Amino acid sequence: MHELGVVIKVVKTVEDFAKKNGVKKIDTLVLQIGELSSMIPRYIEACYPAAVDGTLMQDTKLKIEILPGNGRCNNCYKVFNLIKSHSQCPNCSSDEWELLSGKEFLIKEIIAC
Amino acid sequence: MDTFKVLEIKESVFEDNNLQANLLRDELKRDKTFLLNLMSSPGSGKTTTVLKTIEELKSDMRIGVLEADIDSDVDAHKVAETGAKVIQLHTGGMCHLDADMTKQGLVGLGIEDVDFAILENVGNLVCPAEFDTGASKNAMILSVPEGDDKPLKYPLMFSIVDVLLINKIDAIDYFDFDLEAVKNRVKKLNPNIRIIPISARTGEGIDEWADWVRSEVKNWNEK
Numbered sequence: 001m002h003e004l005g006v007v008i009k010v011v012k013t014v015e016d017f018a019k020k021n022g023v024k025k026i027d028t029l030v031l032q033i034g035e036l037s038s039m040i041p042r043y044i045e046a047c048y049p050a051a052v053d054g055t056l057m058q059d060t061k062l063k064i065e066i067l068p069g070n071g072r073c074n075n076c077y078k079v080f081n082l083i084k085s086h087s088q089c090p091n092c093s094s095d096e097w098e099l100l101s102g103k104e105f106l107i108k109e110i111i112a113c
Numbered sequence: 114m115d116t117f118k119v120l121e122i123k124e125s126v127f128e129d130n131n132l133q134a135n136l137l138r139d140e141l142k143r144d145k146t147f148l149l150n151l152m153s154s155p156g157s158g159k160t161t162t163v164l165k166t167i168e169e170l171k172s173d174m175r176i177g178v179l180e181a182d183i184d185s186d187v188d189a190h191k192v193a194e195t196g197a198k199v200i201q202l203h204t205g206g207m208c209h210l211d212a213d214m215t216k217q218g219l220v221g222l223g224i225e226d227v228d229f230a231i232l233e234n235v236g237n238l239v240c241p242a243e244f245d246t247g248a249s250k251n252a253m254i255l256s257v258p259e260g261d262d263k264p265l266k267y268p269l270m271f272s273i274v275d276v277l278l279i280n281k282i283d284a285i286d287y288f289d290f291d292l293e294a295v296k297n298r299v300k301k302l303n304p305n306i307r308i309i310p311i312s313a314r315t316g317e318g319i320d321e322w323a324d325w326v327r328s329e330v331k332n333w334n335e336k
Binding site for chain 2: 002005006009010013027038105107111113
């Protein structure tokens with residue numbers, strides 16, 4: 001249940017960025033969310049309209065890009081998707097791995113008009 | 114037709130909180146206040162542990178407590194009876210505290226006469242682990258009735274804390290709780306963690322816990 005608080009923060013950050021860069025209107029906001037982050041894209045989309053209501057971003061579209069939750073096996077160095085392989089190397093079955101990506105929650109860019 | 118321009122921001126959303134947390138830690142260091150962020154599930158005995166900790170340490174240092182809950186002030190009342198300084202924070206539905214809320218709480222409490230501040234975070238093993246509060250150290254309580262599989266279910270929480278208290282150890286004979294299995298599971302996630310079995314009810318292990326706090330407070334306020 002922490003998506004709304006976080007999305008309000010995102011809107012504030014983007015508004016500050018827009019003001020600093022003289023952007024008057026934002027067509028699209030692009031977020032990048034890792035598969036292993038605690039943010040659920042469906043909930044972010046659901047609370048987005050409430051977070052932008054009455055702000056500069058009221059009519060801004062939201063686009064979410066998903067980043068894969070990948071790890072690299074410490075034993076055979078194979079790179080694999082942690083979710084699909086249930087955190088176990090599909091090549092050698094080792095469960096010792098190093099996290100490469102998937103925890104991100106980034107404001108990637110805005111498309112201004 | 115409008116011309117569109119793409120502006121890269123590339124900013125981590127948690128970056129702002131991490132920044133605030135680091136600023137708060139610097140302030141705490143300057144003010145010589147050691148802040149402990151105490152996390153656990155609801156019902157693990159957080160408040161009872163806080164009360165026992167105050168009793169054990171109140172002659173050594175000045176203690177302040179921030180009680181964070183979604184609602185009610187029952188915990189703050191219990192702590193106030195010990196004579197320690199206390200403030201109740203209502204998160205209003207939010208499942209965790211961030212650095213900004215923690216700072217507001219500390220301002221409300223007033224830390225100029227506090228050596229050791231305890232932040233009793235919202236009872237939750239998920240969200241509080243994601244947000245740096247700006248605390249000097251992080252601790253969590255796992256109680257015996259919750260089961261020995263919790264480190265498998267909530268790995269992030271167990272991997273970010275400096276110390277793990279295993280509470281209600283006096284009840285271990287009544288539950289299928291494998292203490293060694295917990296220790297192995299936790300050490301795999303977090304090799305440097307300190308694990309202390311305690312009973313906030315009987316006082317078992319509280320001396321070891323109090324010694325940990327004493328030495329951490331001393332380190333924090335000296336450096």
